[in-house]
Amino acid sequence: MKFFYNLKRSDFGEYVVIEITEGLNSGIGAIFPERKRGENYKTIMGVIEEYRHIVESSTIEDTFCIAEKLERDFPGHPKVIFAIDAAFKELYSKTTKIPLTKLIGRNIQNECIENKDGKKLFPEYIGQIDVIKSLPKIFEEDFTFVLTKYPENEMWEVLKALSTNFEYVEVMTWKERLFI
Known part of the structure; x- marks a missing residue:
């Protein structure tokens, strides 16, 4: 490695x-x-x-x-x-050769819906992907998964696959995140 x-x-x-x-x-x-x-x-x-x-x-x-x-x-x-x-x-x-959606997400593609009342979930602040993907099953709360676009699309496929575990998704650039 x-x-x-x-x-x-x-x-x-x-x-x-x-x-x-x-x-x-x-x-x-x-x-x-x-x-x-x-x-x-x-x-x-x-x-x-x-x-x-x-x-x-x-x-x-x-x-x-x-x-x-x-x-x-x-x-x-x-x-x-x-x-x-x-x-x-x-x-x-x-x-x-296992798709990321199968590995860490769900094989569904929902329309991105923002939940204005739900708590925003920034996966980078939690750390462990296997914990993040389980949050919707553990808590009854409706989180809004914040899918962050990095400057050169680093981690895009991982974040996109992880977001399929959540009903609500919001896409932000890092520039937008710096000002919230």
Whole structure:
């Protein structure tokens, strides 16, 4: 397992992109630091370094436990865990040829409906994809899943598949998210 990360720039700030590769396949994750939450790219990269040894010593079989391993080793960094978990899920999907909707979503395509009264759910703030996909089954509350468009569509397929678990979906760009 190879693990890379680098800093990218967009018209509204820096963000970190991670890539996990095994053989010819790869999975991508992205983390956008939010200053209003006390984040910056330097701290994000520091957390990534803390997780490096776990990711590099993992295999594709660890896809469904990687988030728990990371949280146990260095807790409290859900955005980084989400990006790594997303990269693992994408890599697993490509390697096994199992569609992401089957892996982490539902095989239905609903029209995007916004629920004005529901709580917005930002999956990056939770961290673990397997927990996020179960939320509609656990809680009776109608969450609005916020599907974020990253500058170069990083994690788009993972987020889109994950959103199929929710009745209500709202699509936002990162630029829009920075001003809410």
